[in-house]
Amino acid sequence: MYRLYDFLPSGNGYKIRLLLTQLKIPFERIEIDILQQESRTPEFLAKNPNGRVPVLELPSGQFLGESNAILFYLSQDSPYFSEDFLEAAQIMQWLFFEQYSHEPYIATSRFWMSCLGKPEEYREQLEQKQAPGYAALKVMETHLSTHPFFVADRYTIADIGLFAYTHVAHEGGFDLAGFPAVQAWLERVRSQPDHISIQQETNP
């Protein structure tokens, strides 16, 4: 059985919970409290030398890190990826966009404000995250104004990857009011079969 080393508030962990649930793949979830530095213990670093959740332990005992690489692995040969080379690359393009241009601003702001609960302590850094975070939302809005989903007009891991932190962007101080296409897409993602929320520990 798959074993997921995870932190429940993590959007990166949620991506994997959501895909595993939609693929109807059973898994064991092991909570790693990153606020207690549990991802930096020697035991955890043996699983992922980069010291981050999520990490997927395969039935073979091998470990895989990086949320979007795990999405890639689990979605192979499923309807959530694509067998077309260009569509597959477009999915990866959006997942790299998510990790480089979106997550460091929108997820990090949410972490400081809602996970650590220290908006005042991080006020200056939070202000610096606003412009690049809104720039990422604008890129998404532009694309979603003419596409129902990010790639191939259907729900793929590109949507799972970007939904994870976009749907809780308000917890990091980002207002989606000016992004109607993003809001409509969030609803389309929520209406997919077997959708679960970020707080759910659901295990199929």
Next chain:
Amino acid sequence: MYRLYDFLPSGNGYKIRLLLTQLKIPFERIEIDILQQESRTPEFLAKNPNGRVPVLELPSGQFLGESNAILFYLSQDSPYFSEDFLEAAQIMQWLFFEQYSHEPYIATSRFWMSCLGKPEEYREQLEQKQAPGYAALKVMETHLSTHPFFVADRYTIADIGLFAYTHVAHEGGFDLAGFPAVQAWLERVRSQPDHISIQQETNP
């Protein structure tokens, strides 16, 4: 023919030049001077709404952004990727590591110091990049101490992706003296057939 929108000093652009050269795929290179904001013109934003180089224009006229997604696209069905699902996911794991934990520190420092030539103006930010940059190098050192390459004991796009900014880390103020396994791996990458340097505009 492929057309690559590129900025010669860019390590992200270099990744694509290097792979195209090693695949012996001819391409036209179009210089986009990001220092002159040429990646933020309406014309360029129509190619990549995220306003970044490199962008690959396919013979079909379609555009693909994100350097590591372009590596993924071009390496399919080549010896630089893998047909094994787990090896393929491990390649993607290292490429996501590169964009999230390595590039924002090591490449950004090099950009401020060597491309903009303003080490004094960015002194405080450069200091903040040191610890996470060295942490990324340590993760690489640990892995390369027991592996000749990042995945599958052979040269893949994971190596191309990580070589691009690691081999010029000194231009961003990072000293590789304490990383002998990384240095030995840099030499293994340089000795691959059809290797080109970051300054070369080589077109096969």
